[in-house]
Amino acid sequence: MELNVRLFALYRERAGKNIVTVAVADGATVSDLTDEVRRQIPNLAPPEVKIVVAVNTDYADSEVVLQPGDDVCLIPPVSGG
Amino acid sequence: MELNVRLFALYRERAGKNIVTVAVADGATVSDLTDEVRRQIPNLAPPEVKIVVAVNTDYADSEVVLQPGDDVCLIPPVSGG
Amino acid sequence: MMIELTEDTLNPEKITELVRRDTNGSVITFLGTTRDNFEGKTVLTLEYEAFDEMAVKKLEEVRQELMAEFGLEQVAISHRIGTVGIGEISLVVAIGSPHRKEGFNACQKAVDRIKEVIPIWKKEVYQDGSRWVACEDHEFSPEQASGQGHSH
Amino acid sequence: MMIELTEDTLNPEKITELVRRDTNGSVITFLGTTRDNFEGKTVLTLEYEAFDEMAVKKLEEVRQELMAEFGLEQVAISHRIGTVGIGEISLVVAIGSPHRKEGFNACQKAVDRIKEVIPIWKKEVYQDGSRWVACEDHEFSPEQASGQGHSH
Numbered sequence: 001m002e003l004n005v006r007l008f009a010l011y012r013e014r015a016g017k018n019i020v021t022v023a024v025a026d027g028a029t030v031s032d033l034t035d036e037v038r039r040q041i042p043n044l045a046p047p048e049v050k051i052v053v054a055v056n057t058d059y060a061d062s063e064v065v066l067q068p069g070d071d072v073c074l075i076p077p078v079s080g081g
Numbered sequence: 082m083e084l085n086v087r088l089f090a091l092y093r094e095r096a097g098k099n100i101v102t103v104a105v106a107d108g109a110t111v112s113d114l115t116d117e118v119r120r121q122i123p124n125l126a127p128p129e130v131k132i133v134v135a136v137n138t139d140y141a142d143s144e145v146v147l148q149p150g151d152d153v154c155l156i157p158p159v160s161g162g
Numbered sequence: 163m164m165i166e167l168t169e170d171t172l173n174p175e176k177i178t179e180l181v182r183r184d185t186n187g188s189v190i191t192f193l194g195t196t197r198d199n200f201e202g203k204t205v206l207t208l209e210y211e212a213f214d215e216m217a218v219k220k221l222e223e224v225r226q227e228l229m230a231e232f233g234l235e236q237v238a239i240s241h242r243i244g245t246v247g248i249g250e251i252s253l254v255v256a257i258g259s260p261h262r263k264e265g266f267n268a269c270q271k272a273v274d275r276i277k278e279v280i281p282i283w284k285k286e287v288y289q290d291g292s293r294w295v296a297c298e299d300h301e302f303s304p305e306q307a308s309g310q311g312h313s314h
Numbered sequence: 315m316m317i318e319l320t321e322d323t324l325n326p327e328k329i330t331e332l333v334r335r336d337t338n339g340s341v342i343t344f345l346g347t348t349r350d351n352f353e354g355k356t357v358l359t360l361e362y363e364a365f366d367e368m369a370v371k372k373l374e375e376v377r378q379e380l381m382a383e384f385g386l387e388q389v390a391i392s393h394r395i396g397t398v399g400i401g402e403i404s405l406v407v408a409i410g411s412p413h414r415k416e417g418f419n420a421c422q423k424a425v426d427r428i429k430e431v432i433p434i435w436k437k438e439v440y441q442d443g444s445r446w447v448a449c450e451d452h453e454f455s456p457e458q459a460s461g462q463g464h465s466h
Contacts, residue, residue: 009363010435010446013446057368057371058368076435076446077448078429078431079435079446079448080369080393080428080432080435081346081404081405081425081434089211089213090285090294138219154216157283159280160284160294161276161277162252162282162284178345183401184349184350187346188344189347190342191330191345192341192418193330193334193340193341194339195334195339195341196339197336197337197412198336198337199337248336249334262344262346266418266421269342269418
């Protein structure tokens with residue numbers, strides 16, 4: 001399936017775009033997705049940094065299985081306040 | 082010496098006046114003064130309650146020796162805020 | 163004025179402005195407001211009485227203590243006296259600081275100290291009488307129990 | 315509105331009014347204001363970016379958590395986004411409570427949680443570049459070091 005992954009702030013600037021379209025297998029997990037994004041955008045985050053993912057506006061663990069149509073967003077380290 | 086002792090709030094109401102004039106010996110302490118005030122106004126405070134005294138706008142321990150002209154005030158339990 | 167004792171309505175916005183700086187990232191404000199009830203009794207209004215000269219002096223001492231202890235430069239305290247209606251503000255403490263941690267700590271300590279050492283007294287007026295309140299932190303002290311017993 | 319995410323100037327007085335009640339004795343307000351410096355560099359302005367839908371949802375979750383944990387009913391949070399000038403207010407947290415202790419605790423925790431979990435990002439703009447800030451509580455994390463290296 002194809003997912004449109006939204007990027008914010010630091011990740012958006014590093015990628016040079018708001019949205020990256022990623023193809024993953026059916027049954028793919030959040031972790032599979034971030035692996036694929038890293039392949040497409042190698043400078044997104046250093047290897048030692050875990051990329052935090054929100055699925056349908058909630059933080060999602062790396063084992064969460066993705067569904068077609070999921071709203072997937074990559075969340076760089078937050079700095080509100 | 083004679084001292085004009087100012088009363089506030091609860092103590093003022095119990096005494097029915099703002100100021101009580103108290104005669105104490107030269108060299109009298111804060112503790113001597115409160116003993117004398119208690120004699121004059123027995124209902125000012127129950128015996129188990131220590132009457133807090135300010136001398137010249139600072140809290141004064143019971144051993145402080147009073148001087149003629151000292152500004153002496155009795156401070157009931159505070160409740161600002 | 164970083165210290166104020168006044169019969170006028172307190173203006174928290176003005177007091178907060180006093181402690182804002184471009185070098186600060188945090189402003190903590192405490193508003194003490196008068197409550198409409200005490201142990202189930204309806205409070206109609208409150209009367210604050212102060213030993214003015216000493217109260218101002220002690221407020222400034224508390225302010226200086228806090229600034230020294232927490233390394234702060236912006237601390238403002240205003241206390242209202244006289245008649246204060248229900249829901250109105252009786253105390254404002256505003257602390258500006260580079261970071262919030264010391265601001266929160268200083269603000270809490272400020273209020274604690276004010277309630278402990280400032281010669282100000284609050285009288286709650288009920289339909290059927292009144293009561294001089296003792297500091298809430300000594301709610302069950304013999305003095306306050308006695309204060310309640312003698313209230314009229 | 316007890317939760318607000320807005321590009322407009324924040325109005326702390328209005329937000330504070332929301333949490334005042336005649337049954338409450340305490341209002342604690344935190345204002346987060348933008349600082350003019352970072353490690354000796356002059357900050358000209360700041361840009362706040364949010365993942366709006368999730369930020370509003372998470373702010374409401376934090377609000378509900380606090381109300382449950384501290385037994386509170388009056389909690390208001392407003393966060394500004396977009397361009398924010400130096401010394402302006404980026405965050406307001408206001409807590410009304412019967413007594414001050416739970417208000418102070420809840421307010422501190424609210425700010426901590428907001429800085430941990432709300433998907434909002436702050437960019438400091440300098441004369442010669444800019445930097446996405448990582449949460450101050452993770453100031454020396456590898457991610458932020460990398461963020462700094464990549465800033466432009």
